[in-house]
Amino acid sequence: MTMNLNQLLAADRTLAVVRAESISDAAQLASALGRGGIRTLELTFTTPNVLEHIRRVVETSQDHGVMVGVGTVLTAAQAESALDAGAQFLVTPGLRPEVAKVARERGVPFSLGALTPTEVAQAVDLGSEIVKIFPARHVGPGYLKDLLGPFPELKLLPSGGINEQNAAEFLKAGALAVCCGTSVVPPALVAEGGWDEITERAKKFTASLS
Template identity: 35%
Template sequence: MNDFEDIFGGSRVLAILRGLPPGPAVALANRVWDAGVDLIEVPIQTAEAVDSLRAVVAAGRERGRRAGAGTVITPAQVAAAADAGAQYTVAPGLDLTVLAASLAAGLPHLPGVGTGSEVQHAWAAGCRWQKAFPAAALGPGWLSAMRGPFPGVRFVATGGLTVAGAPEFLVAGARVVALGSALADPDQLPRLAELLR
């Protein structure tokens, strides 16, 4: 089974494609991949979103790119993600039942954390990669503070980040920054190349 060390590798940016039908989701995925971003997450709060995930996974397979399922908060959504071909799951919070379901399906799981207690619980459950959420509200200082007691945790900063603001989170200790709504801004997508450097 792949783990996040393998999945994320040296990547610094994860693109989140939220709320798009399959056609537009694949079109944006291709623009993001063309810009040099290898990793994509498709949140699957609805049945329609699972169709978009399936389409992006298929497009990614043709290009050797990975796609995961986001906003996975129930075991049923884990099953839908696995059926759609997702290579990992991401959640806004820490739910050990969802974690167990994802691992049982052969999918690495990235839980969301926002407090020291949550980081510690996720670490105890075996999660070495964790999603700092909502990152914009937590701020870069939160990441810096968490690196002290939890030097082995690798954080993916997610939630409200812009291309311009993302470098602060990388400097503060995030291994990866996730961009969602920023990708809908036509002015920000071309600036991804700067962030990738």
């Protein structure tokens, strides 16, 4: 059975966010993460040639089973180009109504970035079923618990500063899943193709979530 984004995040409890100047082979990167138990991959518009990398992951999806999306989406044009390249979900660092509009029209899941209760409410109004709390390191797990008071059904995805030491605390506070970044996918390893080490880092990170 093919799982959607919500189901994958609920099952794996994490999403890998890659910020790198270079990706030697995006398909191998996806495979490495999949072997480590992480089946959602967010590439970002801060990486050169990101659309080519998205296409590469999508074209080889039968080999690794990883869902690929794109983050740091700031404009409608970026959203359209990412979806045309095959991106399966969109993520923004803040409230981007024009990105939300494209995603809704194309029927693709998206997660808008927010921090304050007002921004969270606006993200929900724009159709963001999963709200990314960014930067999470500056507010801590307790902040998520507080947000779930007035928004008990909210699906929260904290991002920024999440590591093996604090990830489980964010989940205990009520997060649907957490974003993992350089602790699992360091830019140098992504650039040089250190796939086995990335797999081991992914396994170690996912083991820390329980």
